Amino acid sequence: MNRPTPSIYSDLGAVYRPERVWAEGRAITLVIAHFLSGAGAGGWLIGLIIGLRLASLLGLAAVVLGGAIHLGFLGHPERALRMMAKPQSSWISRGLWSMLLFVPTAALYVAGAYGAWSTRSAFSVVMLVLSLVGMAGIFLYKGFVYAVARAVPLWHSPLLPVSYISAGLRGGAALALIGLAFSPSGQDRHAVQTWWLAATAAMVFLFALELAMGLDDKTVRRSLSALAEGSVAWAFFGGFVLFGLVVPVALVITSLDASIGSAGLLIAGITSLGGDLAYKYCMNTAATYVPLLGPRGIA
Amino acid sequence: MRYGMVIDLKRCISCYACQVACKSENATPPGVLYAWAFRQEQGEYPNARQVYLPMLCNHCAEPSCVEVCPTGATHKRDTDGVVLIDPEKCVGCRACMTACPYHARYYVDKIRNYYPGQGLTPYETAGYGRHNAGTVEKCNFCADRLQKGQEPACAANCPAMARTFGDLDDPDSAPSLLIRREGAFQLLPDQGNDPSVYYLPAERPAKESR
Numbered sequence: 093m094n095r096p097t098p099s100i101y102s103d104l105g106a107v108y109r110p111e112r113v114w115a116e117g118r119a120i121t122l123v124i125a126h127f128l129s130g131a132g133a134g135g136w137l138i139g140l141i142i143g144l145r146l147a148s149l150l151g152l153a154a155v156v157l158g159g160a161i162h163l164g165f166l167g168h169p170e171r172a173l174r175m176m177a178k179p180q181s182s183w184i185s186r187g188l189w190s191m192l193l194f195v196p197t198a199a200l201y202v203a204g205a206y207g208a209w210s211t212r213s214a215f216s217v218v219m220l221v222l223s224l225v226g227m228a229g230i231f232l233y234k235g236f237v238y239a240v241a242r243a244v245p246l247w248h249s250p251l252l253p254v255s256y257i258s259a260g261l262r263g264g265a266a267l268a269l270i271g272l273a274f275s276p277s278g279q280d281r282h283a284v285q286t287w288w289l290a291a292t293a294a295m296v297f298l299f300a301l302e303l304a305m306g307l308d309d310k311t312v313r314r315s316l317s318a319l320a321e322g323s324v325a326w327a328f329f330g331g332f333v334l335f336g337l338v339v340p341v342a343l344v345i346t347s348l349d350a351s352i353g354s355a356g357l358l359i360a361g362i363t364s365l366g367g368d369l370a371y372k373y374c375m376n377t378a379a380t381y382v383p384l385l386g387p388r389g390i391a
Numbered sequence: 392m393r394y395g396m397v398i399d400l401k402r403c404i405s406c407y408a409c410q411v412a413c414k415s416e417n418a419t420p421p422g423v424l425y426a427w428a429f430r431q432e433q434g435e436y437p438n439a440r441q442v443y444l445p446m447l448c449n450h451c452a453e454p455s456c457v458e459v460c461p462t463g464a465t466h467k468r469d470t471d472g473v474v475l476i477d478p479e480k481c482v483g484c485r486a487c488m489t490a491c492p493y494h495a496r497y498y499v500d501k502i503r504n505y506y507p508g509q510g511l512t513p514y515e516t517a518g519y520g521r522h523n524a525g526t527v528e529k530c531n532f533c534a535d536r537l538q539k540g541q542e543p544a545c546a547a548n549c550p551a552m553a554r555t556f557g558d559l560d561d562p563d564s565a566p567s568l569l570i571r572r573e574g575a576f577q578l579l580p581d582q583g584n585d586p587s588v589y590y591l592p593a594e595r596p597a598k599e600s601r
């Protein structure tokens with residue numbers, strides 16, 4: 093195929109121009125990468141808090157995988173390290189620094205946790221602290237990468253970074269549900285379920301609040317109609333609401349007083365992660381730029 | 392010095408000469424338009440009208456594309472305020488594209504030619520050397536022409552003389568006078584970019600604008 097996509101030309105006259113560069117085609121790799129790194133940071137934290145090593149390990153693996161997939165999005169992946177050049181102004185730079193701090197320190201801490209050396213040694217403690225600093229950076233950077241886009245009101249919200257942190261925690265709790273399914277029955281299931289329910293409630297609340305705050309803005313309303321009845325409605329209702337909320341909420345709530353077994357936990361974890369991926373996809377695909385003519389028009 | 396441009400929408404005749412001149416000057420591949428036109432119908436018959444808004448990189452004084460670029464590829468030249476992209480530094484992350492309110496940037500995933508299956512034309516062969524697959528491109532106010540003391544190709548080739556180019560820091564330059572005297576406006580001023588491209592309204596009292 094030698095011709096450019098027709099959307100390039102049709103967008104030239106669009107009043108509400110859709111954001112495409114982080115939403116369409118190969119940008120799906122960016123969506124997956126951002127989803128994985130957020131969930132991975134969450135898995136790392138929750139695994140540490142509740143003492144579920146497998147969740148931390150899954151979290152670390154998710155961040156590594158997310159980073160590798162991210163490379164596939166770049167036009168010049170071999171130049172990726174150049175993205176470290178501007179941490180003073182660019183959140184992408186800060187994110188890369190955070191990942192490069194997180195991955196080796198978390199890996200060394202995990203090596204200690206699996207018996208290579210004592211997790212109480214000074215070295216392990218330093219690795220743990222550095223991994224937590226890196227993790228915090230990963231949690232933060234994604235939301236800000238989007239929120240700084242002033243021309244895309246769906247993203248340009250002070251709530252977006254917080255909302256993405258809660259999504260990362262929910263993803264981490266979902267990794268913990270999966271880890272739980274493969275762990276001995278003595279593990280504290282209740283703590284994982286509570287984390288997941290709390291993170292889910294926070295994410296849904298923040299998402300709703302963010303949309304409610306943006307309702308005055310015509311461009312946000314445009315994005316909302318794309319979510320509700322436009323081209324991404326299937327991903328929003330089928331992927332996020334049904335697959336990512338209704339199914340795992342039902343399973344996790346059921347499991348609070350009746351065991352749903354490992355299979356149930358596994359399904360809850362996987363559907364939750366699938367829903368988060370759909371949420372991320374929707375947030376990227378429904379994004380729309382402010383109209384060029386603005387309130388003043390050009391007359 | 393701050394290079395800038397004033398586009399008079401009353402003079403503009405929607406002929407696309409600027410777009411073609413830009414393509415010709417920069418040998419941009421299909422799907423890449425450093426200069427382009429936003430065209431839209433407004434109102435309803437019998438009061439309908441067509442809005443035609445020639446666009447290019449606004450070489451903003453506060454460019455949102457510069458602050459988000461993680462590599463420093465996008466930068467603002469101190470000497471004249473022109474916003475440039477260093478293709479050797481660009482990784483193709485496209486953050487600058489989401490940050491630009493004026494849709495000035497294009498991601499060139501691969502270099503396409505205008506006649507599929509027929510290879511590059513001699514013109515494309517000569518001009519495509521300046522394009523780099525996997526990077527973002529945009530208008531650079533015809534930096535090569537500026538160096539030779541010429542104005543950008545879009546301004547030089549506008550048959551209606553709708554484009555006035557010059558130094559906005561010089562209060563007596565032609566664009567500065569137009570901005571001051573004719574009530575020029577910037578697009579999306581609330582975005583905070585302080586664009587260096589201004590527009591004169593299409594509908595304004597009938598008096599000679601220059």
Ligand code: SF4
Nearest residue numbers: 448449451454456491
């Ligand atoms: S118009 Fe866009 S690309 Fe050009 S300087 Fe302004 S923000 Fe950057």
Ligand code: SF4
Nearest residue numbers: 460481482484485487
């Ligand atoms: S695509 Fe290139 S110029 Fe744009 S932000 Fe990324 S590195 Fe900078």
